[in-house]
Amino acid sequence: MQDFENIQSLWQSHSVELKISSGEMLDQAKKEVNAIRTKSLLNIGGMLLSFIAISAALIYFEFDAWTTNLGIGIIVLAVAIYTFLLYREHRLISRNDFTEHPGAFLAKLHEYQLSRFNLYNKLYWFYVAAISIGFVLFFFETLHNLGLWTQLSILIFTVLWMVFCATILRRAFMKKEKERIDLLIEKFERISAQFQEQA
Template identity: 60%
Template sequence: MQEFDHIQSLWQSHSIEVKISSEEMLMQAKKEVNSIRNKSILNIAGMLLSFVAVASLLVWFDFQSWTTHAGIFIFLAAIAVTTLMLYRGHRLISKNDFTTHPNEFLVNLKLYQISRFNLYNKLYWIYAIALSLGISLCFVEILAYFETWLWALVILLTFSWMVFCSTLVRKAVVKKEKERIALLIEKFERLASQFKEQA
């Protein structure tokens, strides 16, 4: 037993310092930045696609009620505002090259982090309320054609889906993105300090 304690104390006292070169850290950071940029482009493309899909409802269907038209316009406004916010965030992360202007990029990365925080914590609720209002107005005309049990089921499923997305999915996405951006900021701060030491 004493031998085990002795081995355990040696193991705990032995610390390994992992040094990563500036080049390796820069390559990792470049990969992560490209991943964030690509994800940002996909988000914007998805929002534009949903804008076109919702707008096409006005072309392909002859809605009679003003509430449906108002609901669709509220939908389109919410999608357009969110898309513009996503685009502004994308410009922050992609407007300069981090290999030539690391300090400027670090400032923009911190602004991007704040932008994402605002998107997920403030704008998200405005977006969710607008979508809920738009759906409600659209349902006035659409659900009139359904039987009572069917429109109750549609409303229940829609409400459940929005609650699920607003709680569990949103929290998981926010946590993952927050950790990812914070790690990237930390890497750029370490890179900047390494470059200062080498200078």
């Protein structure tokens, strides 16, 4: 036990201060911001493709039941609203040049973090509810022509998939996103502090 305490006291007395220059930290932050911007653009692109594909189904296919058209219309509207919200978030982190104004960018980053939290906590449930209602209305006509076991399998799979996305996937994504943005905010706070010290 004495040896352990000696090692621990030696370790504590031998602390190494890691100094990273503001330029190196800014380069790291620049890579992370570009990665977030790229991911944001890919999300928006995916949602736009979904919007176009679902809208094309509404325009080019003829359905007998009005519920099918209403269901697809609700899904298209939900995807359009969510895409707009993603675009609005993207503008928060893409409008400012963080190399010139790290303080202003830090404020926008805090706003982006809060917006992401709202998107994945409050607005996500609106999106899931709208998509679910749209699918229920869509399934009235579509599932009518299929056998009972096929209908049940499709309905069970759809419900399980939505529950999986709303719980496990959403939580994992939120945790990863929060850690990433928290780290980026911490870096920009350090950069701002170093710029203030140099001034």
